[in-house]
Amino acid sequence: MTQNTEKRTVVDVAERETKTLVETVLSAETVVSVGKGASLTHYRLAEDAENALTVRLDAGASYTLITLALGTGKLRIAADLAGEGAVCRSDVVYAATDDEVLSLQTDFTHNADKTVSRQLVKGAANGRAKASFEGRILIPYDKKEIDGSQQHRALLLSRDCEIAAVPRLEIYADDVKCAHGSAVGSLNAEQLYYMRARGLDESEARRLLTTAFLNEVLDGIRDEALRSDWEAQTAERIGL
């Protein structure tokens, strides 16, 4: 189902097929097509990667994407919900530290009725890292029974890091349920105090709270070995 070159990876899931794909080396461009009634679960590790992913979902197609973005990189995820009843779930964890610069851009278009999109983006920045998330949901004017949501939550782990979030909803239709939210903050001081009062040192408490926060997304990975490997890599990469 996949063709792979350095420049371009093409993934086609035929009608009514169910597939799982794990991608750890990314081309510059990834093109995914999920056919009628087909289902694709896609896990991607984007380590210091630059990649543009475009996904097209036909009627009744279901696409579940979990992306782990580490280090300096530039990622774009564009989804075209082209067929009626298509469901797209895209969750992302991003983590950057030192002088890394990481940007994530998502662009979901509901081009058919009764389409559903769900995005949960969780991130953390440490050191002097700069991270940005820009997410767009576009719902053209004549579409009906659309359900979209986009949530972004991120942690600032140092004084000198930066996280910018730009959620953009462009809704031209009436029959729409669309929710979005973005919150960027520091670790909770009361939680840190409670943990330290039980004997955990500060860095241990910070690491535990941060990984618990990010693992909400990674817990969605059904392959246990892959999940614990990626969870460990995330903790290490963020410098905790």
Place this chain on the structure above:
Amino acid sequence: MSAWLEIKDLSAKVGEKEILKGLSLSVGKGEIHVLMGPNGSGKSTLSNVLCGDPMYEVTGGSVTFKGKDLLAESIEERACDGIFMAFQRPVEIPGVTMTTFMKYALNARRRAAGLSEMDAVSFIKRLKIRAKAFDISEEMLKRPVNVGFSGGEKKRMENLQMAVLEPDFCILDEMDAGLDVDAVKVAGAGVQIMRGPERTFFVISHNIGFLREQIKPDFVHILVGGRVVANGGTELMDEVEKNGFSRFYKEA
């Protein structure tokens, strides 16, 4: 020689507000002390200052614990030295199970004491046996710390943490507050199970019935205006039950 825990002329503030104003107290090993006093008299502040809560700033006085300068230690050093507080309002920690949390806490203490980390089998056994004593199911141990627990369940979890970590100075901050009748009946279970010649308790409560029936203290101290204004035995509880704190205000 100073007492096991010696608090001398302790002053502390939160923000610009002075709460402790020269509080002194001597506490020995193996004793059960009750702290009573009107709201705002400094009971919770004293507890949190002893634990090292960064919200509070110590402005004067000293605290010696087992011969060491307690105020010079970090929050976690104090915990590893044996200080434990059962919180009045325990925080929720989503994503971290009670089992994981206790494993980290116990091993931090063992490392500080120069011991090797406890192996997984021994740890789980220890946790489960102690959970049973507080009527805590295995399923509850797998849930994130305090998330979605009732007030009574949170207090049982505080008791469990105390039993697992085996501290030698335990502060119970309003263990019985906000609980229904049945939950209050077991709120003192931690003290009952763990009291002994090696362990000291500070119990803060307004509930004299709870103190009398479940805690059975050796000493009672009355706090007013950030100072200890009376030291005695259970007769002080009887007096507060009858007359409130009015006499002590005059002495403050």
